[in-house]
Amino acid sequence: MGNEVKLTELLSSWEDTYKKGQLTLWIFLSLQEGKKYVDEIKDFVETKSNGTITCEEQSLYRALRKYEMIDVLQYELRKGNKGPDRKYYYMTDLGLELFKKFVDRNINLFYTEEIKKLLKP
Amino acid sequence: MKTITPYLLKFAVAATFLTIVFRYFLSYGIDNKSSIIIALCAILYGTAMFVCGWYFGRKDGEYLPIYDVGFRFHACTYLVHNLISVLWFTFNFNSSYEQLQIIYITALIWGVLLIIHLLFYLLARKNSINNLYKKDLFD
Numbered sequence A: 001m002g003n004e005v006k007l008t009e010l011l012s013s014w015e016d017t018y019k020k021g022q023l024t025l026w027i028f029l030s031l032q033e034g035k036k037y038v039d040e041i042k043d044f045v046e047t048k049s050n051g052t053i054t055c056e057e058q059s060l061y062r063a064l065r066k067y068e069m070i071d072v073l074q075y076e077l078r079k080g081n082k083g084p085d086r087k088y089y090y091m092t093d094l095g096l097e098l099f100k101k102f103v104d105r106n107i108n109l110f111y112t113e114e115i116k117k118l119l120k121p
Numbered sequence B: 001m002k003t004i005t006p007y008l009l010k011f012a013v014a015a016t017f018l019t020i021v022f023r024y025f026l027s028y029g030i031d032n033k034s035s036i037i038i039a040l041c042a043i044l045y046g047t048a049m050f051v052c053g054w055y056f057g058r059k060d061g062e063y064l065p066i067y068d069v070g071f072r073f074h075a076c077t078y079l080v081h082n083l084i085s086v087l088w089f090t091f092n093f094n095s096s097y098e099q100l101q102i103i104y105i106t107a108l109i110w111g112v113l114l115i116i117h118l119l120f121y122l123l124a125r126k127n128s129i130n131n132l133y134k135k136d137l138f139d
Helices: A003-019 A022-033 A038-048 A057-069 A093-111 A113-119 B006-031 B035-063 B071-090 B100-127
Strands: A073-078 A086-091
Touching: A003 A022, A022 A038, A022 A057, A022 A086, A022 A093, A038 A057, A038 A086, A057 A073, A057 B035, A086 A093, A093 A113, B006 B035, B006 B071, B035 B071, B071 B100
Parallel strands: none
Antiparallel strands: A073 A086
16 A cells, blocks of 8 residues: 555544544534524535535534534524525524633644644644 | 424324224224234234334434433323223224223333333433433534
8 A cells, every 4th residue: 555545544534533523613613603594504614624524414403403402502583585484593602601611621722832833844 | 392303293193093003903803803813913013113113213313312211202102002092992992892991001000111211211311411412412
């Protein structure tokens, strides 16, 4: 196996593991921008992650239902262009607090000078 | 808190239909003193209910992974089966050889098992937040 092929396979394997659990972060990030309906959340996630995170609609709906059930998200109904009303999701106070704490503990550490230096190629 | 999901309702509809068909053939079999019909309809009913529970339960988990160790579907089966059985007698669809008392005794014994299941469900809730399994919340 050539090094290039091996590298691609290793990267793919690592990314598969890494991406598990990332969807929550990206959904919350998208809602930080404002209220969104499912298609807008999907577009945000896929565009802003440069296509590294893809989400099927069913997975997204399932995740949103779960977050709604645990009170971190809520939605309001607004008229769509056609068809039924759209659900515009937004983060509740609990969701905002959860997101803030998660980012503080897990994301912000990547912005410390020491880690930033290590991340430079 | 959402516990009555679309797939639980679909299961209830399917269980209602199957129970009515079962009661019909059971009464028919008893009236005709046919042990083959009685055994066959009981086996088919049990199998069909199991397949329905498995199918809708799986779909329900994909829709929303409520961590109830199967209690909602069990309670739904209990309610549907016993309610239809009582109504069967109320409207005199039963065989003349059937006794309402048997329905009550069955409901009582089954009710004890349901309560035991309820206890397991209450124990399982310790590992859940708003009825969702903690470890599956952000998977």
